[in-house]
Amino acid sequence: MQPPYKTRVSELFNIDYPIIQAGMIWCSGWRLASAVSNAGGLGLIGSGSMYPDVLRQHIQKCKAATDKPFGVNIPLLYPSIEEHMQIILEEGVQVVFTSAGNPKTWTKQLKDAGIKVVHVTASTTFAKKAEDAGCDAIVAEGFEAGGHNGREETTTMVLIPMVADAVKIPVIAAGGIANGRGMMAALALGAEGVQVGSRFVATPESSAHDNFKNVVINTPEGGTMLSMKQLVPVRLVKNKFFTEIDEMEKRGAPIEEIFNHLGRARAKKECLRATLTRANWSLARLLPM
Amino acid sequence: MQPPYKTRVSELFNIDYPIIQAGMIWCSGWRLASAVSNAGGLGLIGSGSMYPDVLRQHIQKCKAATDKPFGVNIPLLYPSIEEHMQIILEEGVQVVFTSAGNPKTWTKQLKDAGIKVVHVTASTTFAKKAEDAGCDAIVAEGFEAGGHNGREETTTMVLIPMVADAVKIPVIAAGGIANGRGMMAALALGAEGVQVGSRFVATPESSAHDNFKNVVINTPEGGTMLSMKQLVPVRLVKNKFFTEIDEMEKRGAPIEEIFNHLGRARAKKECLRATLTRANWSLARLLPM
Secondary structure, eight states: OOOOOOSHHHHHHTOSSOEEEOOOTTTOSHHHHHHHHHTTSBEEEEGGGOOHHHHHHHHHHHHHHOSSOEEEEEETTOTTHHHHHHHHHHTTOOEEEEESSOTTTTHHHHHHTTOEEEEEESSHHHHHHHHHTTOSEEEEEOTTOSSBOOTTOOOHHHHHHHHHHHOSSOEEEESSOOSHHHHHHHHHHTOSEEEEOHHHHTSTTSOSOHHHHHHHHHOOTTOEEEEOTTTOOEEEESSHHHHHHHHHHHTTOOHHHHHHHHOSSHHHHIIIIIOOSSOOGGGSOOOOO | OOOOOOSHHHHHHTOSSOEEEOOOTTTOSHHHHHHHHHTTSBEEEEGGGOOHHHHHHHHHHHHHHOSSOEEEEEETTOTTHHHHHHHHHHTTOOEEEEESSOTTTTHHHHHHTTOEEEEEESSHHHHHHHHHTTOSEEEEEOTTOSSBOOTTOOOHHHHHHHHHHHOSSOEEEESSOOSHHHHHHHHHHTOSEEEEOHHHHTSTTSOSOHHHHHHHHHOOTTOEEEEOTTTOOEEEESSHHHHHHHHHHHTTOOHHHHHHHHOSSHHHHIIIIIOOSSOOGGGSOOOOO
16 A cells, blocks of 8 residues: 555655654764655755754755755754854745744744744644744654653553544654555554654664664664653663663662763764764753764 | 455464453453454453453353354463463363463463464564464554554564564554554555554443543643552553652652552442553553443
8 A cells, every 4th residue: 555645744745655754962963864864765964963053054065955944853952042043044944843842932923034944843742832832734643652742651552543533734753654554554643744763864875883782783672761761751772771760760869960961062972982872962961063 | 346355364263353452450351352353353362461260251151142252361371371271271262362471371272272372572572482383363553553562663564564474474563553544554564463452442342431432532732641650550540640750750769759659440440430550550550240
């Protein structure tokens, strides 16, 4: 059976397949984003690990590498958010995915500039807020997603039908989707597109270190767990660092101790060198990739 | 589009729709099981809350109430397991779903008696073990399922494709499925049937108290959470009891303290009277319903 590739999501972005490559720090620069867009999906530059001038370079390189639509993912709590948005507007980016913040803050300004705006949420409540803020679509991200997650632990299977019922704008499903079966399931649940992350980490065009790519490929079923729930929930590979954090949480360690153990720039080190955890942009030191 | 109702699961049980009503303590007696079987699905008597003589009564009443196939769910760690199995054989039950134990222990004996045997699992590893033990099918239950869950927290969306690839016998998906969209999604993921629990709790034929049914209906998105992970992971409604357990776990309370706070017969009280938590058969005092 031919999947229904033509949906409101594919029409919104003018793409062949309603498949979005998630913006992921240290992994999704212009190479990955342009490759996905050239293949008929929507590539996203993950700006959360980029200084403003680095973001500008990636946008310019992406424009040179594809004449297809692409977008930029911007975590709204990014410290240089004003500069990032200015670059988005100056460079004529057509699509922005926002996350980790209030969609009211920036959506109108971006929409007034003719930009298509999508907000990432993990609950029906925030999906409605994104719709009210004027977003063109929302990403509904389930508990099983990589990176940061909502505290409510609502899974993709449960979340998508509720969000699809609650909003009129199209829903892009995320979390646990890595192939055609997952995409078909998401469409059956009421989504009109999918956002895929980890699967795209493990591609030649991803800027992650090969060690990190191999961890993504080789981590077995049950090999990740949502952790650091008191600090900021994030899905970790079960390795030495995870075990240390898990032991701290089980003995009720104070949040400062967990924060100190996390340290700085861990996500960068791990994506680019040491392969310890999954992306953790909000706590990582922001350095050019 | 007409869903593919005819699958190896519907053929295995000779039912019209590959929809299984989960065996649930204090909720699924002969009334619910026979109603589901009469409607074209497969009803299961949940034996985990029944003394042996009560189970025999429920089987006999179910046989009187339907001439369609029905089954019995048996948790293998049930203390009177030998008596339960003897009754199954004596009463000519055609289908047995086993859970919470090693499928090797009973499958051969049941199969030799012509009984169809299905084992409930939460991982690919145990799904394979169930296949090796000679089971006719397996239930693969995701993290979002009610009642007890696996420790690995693998969601339905992630678990089903992996299990479907790993075993040759048909896979029944469970966890977060409550309507046609969830069923279609499960089939897209590679399952050939679905097992539905909570949705059947909230039916007139369910033996749960109306208060408990109303909690199942009215609990909002994000209103349950997997808890008691050190003791035996179980999905709880976020109420006073959940908060107490959650606080104990966050401060690293010893397992004995959590066990004592849980107390005895809580699941029975809650399903039949007080509506505090979700079914918790393995720790509940086993009394006739």
